[in-house]
Amino acid sequence: MFDANPAASPSARVRKVEPSSFGFQPSSVPPPAGGGGDLLEISLGPHHPSTHGVFRMNVVLDGETVVRLKPVFGYLHRNHEKLGEGTSYLGSMPYTDRLDYLNSMTNNWAYAIAVEKLAGLTVPERAEYVRVILAELTRLLNHTCLAGFLMQDCGCSGTPLMYAFRERERILDLFESLSGSRMMCNYQRFGGCRVDPTPAWLAAVAQLVDRYGPFLDEFEELLTGNEIIMARTQGVGRLPAALAVNAGVTGPMLRASGVGHDLRKVDGYGVYPRLNFRVPVGDHGDVYDRYMVRVLEMRESISLLRQALAALPGGPVLDPKAKQRGLRPKAGEAYGRIEGPKGEIGFYLVSDGTANPYRYRVRPPSFVNLTVLEDLCLGHTVADAVIILGSIDIVLGEVDR
Amino acid sequence: MTTTSVPSSESWLEVAPLQARDALLGLLPESLHWIASSVLAIAVLVGAFGLMFAYLTLAERKLLGRIQNRPGPNRTGWAGLLQPFADAVKALTKEDIVPRDADKVLHALAPVSLVALSLIGLAVIPFGRHLVAIELDAAVLYFFAAGAATELSIFMAGWASRNKYSLLAAMRALAQLISYEVPLLLSVVPVVLVAGTLSTTAIVAAQGGWAAGFWPHWHVLTPWGFSAFCLFMIAALAESNRSPFDLPEAESELIAGHLTEYSGFKYALFFMAEYFGMAALSAMAVTLFLGGWQAPLGWLEVLPSYVWFAAKLLALLAGFIWIRATFPRLRIDQLTRLAWKFLVPMALLNLANAAFWSLTAGWSGPLQAVRWAVSLAAVVVPFLLLSRSLFSGLGPRVYRYAPS
């Protein structure tokens, strides 16, 4: 939007943005029932403290009540899917780290599953267990952060967020000592994992798992029983189960609405069928349920981690015959999906037999979950819209791709 | 600082401020004493509270930091002690941006009037046995009249900025003003009723002495007084726009609310006013409920009265910071509902409770126990009933697990 010619007249450079460029006219919104007052149109974002990145909500307000809300995104669009068509199968792996940059391990896994299906690769047993360990650590990390951010949106002065980040750091330290990078792990490979975890690393995981329960207890003591949080979140942003299913909402958001759909149970990928865990379900589908379902999922993750650590077999973590560089799967298509912390993260690949995928498509959970935002926010206040957005748990890297 | 006679029976620390003032005044001709005395009082107040403001910001950041398991500012000077001055330099050197469409006069006037209005309340607070700037018969009324005007300044700021966020903040500030002035004043009325005066010095004097030699006559140590103190502190949190009632400046919703279009020194003035307002209300709470400058025990009177006042004031301010570190923010409708459905009825019942307390002042022996029991019940029962109705429909939930 910058003028190429700096000598252009100043009036030409100051471009007035017409409200119509928002895509809808405030006047087209029916006036509030029994109203009489004027509507106020606010652009919440893209530079706003609580939109979790560069995301914009164009809201039409009647007083403080949201009458209309239009999500605007694409500020972080990086051409991810098209880039995937020009990159080799291996070269796309580090790009998947950058989709949902909190959960690179699960993104890696979903992509690895897609390629393994496409190329018909098998994964050693040890690698399957290591993948479960890393995915559950990622789930802990994501849900802890989400709770912190949600409470920050509720107006806590950073305290729950700081506690969440304190624990997140410990998990990131583990990721760093295993994969070399804290967030952009690039760890999974086709047919296994890149590095074999050492006994010292596994001991560190066990130690973290042991301290995570007490941490969650304290975290819940601070938040779960807090009357202000109950008042702020209960009954706010109800998502009916029917709408959730119709909109394709997945993950904790769907389960908070009362649908016990978890790909770890439904698909039974990896070694999840061999492990014992329960799927918590909420009955109200409001912000509080979404928060609580995540907290309960974290408790299940702790038990899953314990089981996976105990059952971890020996052996290689990477199929030595699996080709990484110059992989040319036979022409065909494959869809690999797993239950990521935010919902169903899936990769759809079409191969034409060359070294690059013919089509590379991501099914991003944050993006699909975000589509119900307006339905959740209507009739609530601005303050609620902010926490509803927080409870959807989006990462803009994944929404915009 | 209005009395001129210096009692000789007290320790030199207690009278040192008065002697210092007299020594300074002695340098001037007699005819200027009245004005010099006032100017001196103003200078001391502004200087002391200005310095307190500076270090309160640091203390808040340090305390918040420690509560959040991080060090807080620790780079400027030893342990970060010069941080407030670095902040001041930064604020002063920043560009002062006024939006093109803003109402320039109101935009500039709002921070100034806010600071002035937050400060003038301090004039009637007795900081020590002999330390009060103005002795007014209606000091309590004066204080709250000045305090109520601060929300108008916030409305001015929000309105003049011509920003939609600021406008919402202005709206919220007015709703908050209307809702919380009532419980704030109603929670003070019992004190006035029992003490029988509107003068702050007299209210403090009424809280002197000890029952049975150890139980101070502070109002907070009676059932109605404790209830009134809690109501007052909740309303004071709302009046000074502190978390959990910082709705006008709701960072996660309205960016910075009424402060969105302010920068540099004007922004710093708002910040200053918030702390002055908080300090003034805490000082009032100390005066009304915590016995003002009275020492908690007789033998502790070796410390001068102003030290006790400062200790109580700082304790309350630390409480403000602690609450800010812990609680999330209420929504605007919940804020007003809390005021009208909980605080106002509680305060009205408490007024009756205080009347009962003052009528039964003559009871003694076993009747004293009855007096306490009745008064306690008059606090606890309405609290339980009102809070239950306020939070009806909310509560912890039980979660089920999907059948596998």
Place this chain on the structure above:
Amino acid sequence: MIGKGLLQGLAVTARNLVGSYHDPDRYTTIEYPEVKPALPEAYRNFPFLVAEKAEDPLGTLRCVACQICEKECPPQCIYIVMDRDEKGKARMKPKVFDIDTSVCMSCQICVEVCPFDAIKMDQVFEIATDERFNALLLHRDQLAKTNTYFHQIHPTEAAEVDARLAAEKKAAEEKAKAAAAAKAASAKPAPAAPANPTPPPAPAP
């Protein structure tokens, strides 16, 4: 009772306030420029080129300018030009080897695909500059670091690489010896050691 949750919350924050003064589990801050965090061995940052000798890093690069990493690099941040003599014959070393660290995403794929163990990940992370373009474009001479340095930052990996290279070298020598023996057996007199333009062998330090 209403208010219990609030009081509980206050207790938790108070516990953390006190705990931050005595409990290292709660107070985890490392005051960075004064105290440097211990980097895990696996930590990776930007790539560097392994050279054998400190005296002549550019002459002893393991890199043979095969350009596999250039092709595989997902963000395309590597640029290599083969060094050629006057006749246009490849010298099997890079004349230009640039890595644009403003583009590099530290994914380590160049390291994984390199068949010569010539490119490895560095651990230097204090690389901020005030120059936006040229200072972040690293050239051959800035990238070349010695194998000793590689041993310092990734001891386990470096030991593995050295062992593997030594084994390969030994196998190659034996193969050459066997080939020479075969040639000698075929009773065809020939000069013993012909000049071989294959990649310069990597001697272990």
